[in-house]
Amino acid sequence: MKLNNLKNIPVALALVIGLVSCSSDDDAIVIEPPVAVDFSGTFSQEDQMGRPGINTVFSATPDIENNFNVTIPSQQGSTFQSLFETQLAGLHSAFGATYENNILGLDITTLTTVLASDVLQVAPGVPTTYFDGTNVLTGRNLTDDVIDVSLILLFGGQNGDRFNGQDLDGDGTPDLPILVTDGVSGAGETPLSTFPYLEPPHGS
Numbered sequence: 001m002k003l004n005n006l007k008n009i010p011v012a013l014a015l016v017i018g019l020v021s022c023s024s025d026d027d028a029i030v031i032e033p034p035v036a037v038d039f040s041g042t043f044s045q046e047d048q049m050g051r052p053g054i055n056t057v058f059s060a061t062p063d064i065e066n067n068f069n070v071t072i073p074s075q076q077g078s079t080f081q082s083l084f085e086t087q088l089a090g091l092h093s094a095f096g097a098t099y100e101n102n103i104l105g106l107d108i109t110t111l112t113t114v115l116a117s118d119v120l121q122v123a124p125g126v127p128t129t130y131f132d133g134t135n136v137l138t139g140r141n142l143t144d145d146v147i148d149v150s151l152i153l154l155f156g157g158q159n160g161d162r163f164n165g166q167d168l169d170g171d172g173t174p175d176l177p178i179l180v181t182d183g184v185s186g187a188g189e190t191p192l193s194t195f196p197y198l199e200p201p202h203g204s
Contacts, residue, residue, distance in 0.1 A: 045070050050118040053147050057091075057154065058084040058115070068118070077116045084112040088154065095188065100157040104136060111153065142191040148181045155179040 047069045049055075057066035064083060071079055085108055092099045099108040106114070121137050122128065128139030131149040140146065155163040163179035191197045 027138075045072075048118055050082075050120040051115065051146070052148065053150050054115050054118060056189065057150070058087050058112075060087050060090075073117045073119045076118055077113060079116075081109075081113050081116040084116050085109060087193060088112060092155075095163070100162060102153050103156055103160040104153065106153075142197055143186060143189060145184075145186050147184070152180050 031063060037066060050073070055065055055068050058080070059068055060083070064080070068076065068080055088108060088111075089099055101107050121141060123135075123138040126135050126138050128141060128142045129135050130137065130144035130146045131152075152160045157163075163176050164181075165174040165178040166176045167173060168175040190199055192199055
């Protein structure tokens, strides 16, 4: 399956045709003229998030995290793959385990090579999803639980549930932590069908 990389492209929301404002008279609507946007000067990249949570999990120090944010995707693999592999191995070692090929059959080097380039991939000919049980990293739906998918790929092992609070010795106490989910349910989330697609805020 051919995957096309979509690089992070800043969305210039500031290019608005006009600003609408209301005066103290509720019946009067004033249309302001278009606002000129000045793009002169020097700009710098501050952040990127092709795959949410990857930088947070893999960057062992704030310096690595900040450097990752300002490195263009074409240079990220060669710069960060080995650091990410070391970090992932260390996270497993902290729980007395070694990395086990994941549910996609990816070994630690292959997985960190894929994830070190922070781009969101898309495959136009198949369903768009982060992972739906069959298709993986073919895009992203608003209802995709990208954090759980990422955690399963990192810690789930061959069956996707390796670190799921198992009681290995049968003493009634979990011997492994729960690392394959963040525990946040997506139940009840219903994105709108029009931009910006976000449903109204939930009441407290």
